[in-house]
Amino acid sequence: MTTPFAEGERVLLIDRKKRRYLITLTEDGEFHSHAGFVAHKLLIGQSEGTTVSSTLGAAYVAVRPTLAEFVTEMPRGAQVIYPKDIGPLLLLGDIGPGVEVLESGVGSGALSMAMLRGGARITGYELREDFANKARKNVASFLGESALERYSVELRDCYAGIDGSYDRVVLDLPEPWRVVPTATAGALRPGGIFVSYSPSIMQAAQTKLALDEHGFMGAQTLEVLQRGWHIEGQAVRPNHRMVAHTGFLTSARFLG
Numbered sequence: 001m002t003t004p005f006a007e008g009e010r011v012l013l014i015d016r017k018k019r020r021y022l023i024t025l026t027e028d029g030e031f032h033s034h035a036g037f038v039a040h041k042l043l044i045g046q047s048e049g050t051t052v053s054s055t056l057g058a059a060y061v062a063v064r065p066t067l068a069e070f071v072t073e074m075p076r077g078a079q080v081i082y083p084k085d086i087g088p089l090l091l092l093g094d095i096g097p098g099v100e101v102l103e104s105g106v107g108s109g110a111l112s113m114a115m116l117r118g119g120a121r122i123t124g125y126e127l128r129e130d131f132a133n134k135a136r137k138n139v140a141s142f143l144g145e146s147a148l149e150r151y152s153v154e155l156r157d158c159y160a161g162i163d164g165s166y167d168r169v170v171l172d173l174p175e176p177w178r179v180v181p182t183a184t185a186g187a188l189r190p191g192g193i194f195v196s197y198s199p200s201i202m203q204a205a206q207t208k209l210a211l212d213e214h215g216f217m218g219a220q221t222l223e224v225l226q227r228g229w230h231i232e233g234q235a236v237r238p239n240h241r242m243v244a245h246t247g248f249l250t251s252a253r254f255l256g
Contacts, residue, residue: 002047004046007026010142011025013061016058022065025043027041038052067083067142071083071114076134077107080107084226086111088222093168093170093251096118099167101115101169102125102187103170104125104170105171105172106124109135110138112135112139112151115170116143116147120150122150124152132153166187167189167193169192169193180207184216190254194253198248198250199248201221204248205221207250215255216254217253219251225245227239227243
């Protein structure tokens with residue numbers, strides 16, 4: 001059973017041109033655009049999928065954002081890992097209920113949200129306090145305040161060492177290979193999985209070399225390409241644009 005929109009809830013407005021706008025409902029709030037404004041009170045109490053009109057007649061469909069939509073539209077400080085990479089990363093890392101994760105480079109919290117929703121417990125290391133605060137706020141906004149019980153972000157440098165022992169080490173750092181020796185020195189439990197996200201293939205290559213030299217098994221690097229298709233009646237063809245390179249995913253299992 002679906003519940004109506006409530007004050008304080010995140011809502012995604014989609015116009016006729018498929019443009020998306022993420023808003024937080026407040027009793028006296030208004031969403032403004034070039035097409036006039038929509039009073040939030042028109043949405044509070046309404047069902048998901050309702051259509052509202054702006055003061056200038058623009059129509060918007062209102063829905064609750066999926067995680068992928070929220071990640072794309074949410075407030076951010078750092079560049080996020082996009083949904084096309086988050087999905088494969090969750091599988092490479094075998095993220096599931098009760099898994100204890102050390103995540104370094106939490107950024108705006110996009111990957112954190114996906115792992116938390118998968119049931120993981122996360123200790124995050126982040127150098128910048130504004131990024132750490134943004135990540136916590138985004139997690140609470142999408143998953144609720146209760147998710148913060150499984151999410152701790154510390155202002156720490158992962159290169160300087162890791163306290164504790166974890167089932168997974170997940171990194172979005174410029175030099176992930178520098179963490180590999182630390183992971184093998186007790187931060188990663190035997191049988192645990194190491195996963196890193198790197199924009200450059202040279203970063204990925206250096207990381208794989210370090211994994212091979214420190215007792216990891218099955219080190220691999222992959223890239224995910226996303227190509228949509230235009231399907232309209234008998235007109236069927238690949239889209240002219242595709243989401244090609246964003247980053248490389250490198251993973252391996254620690255043997256102990």
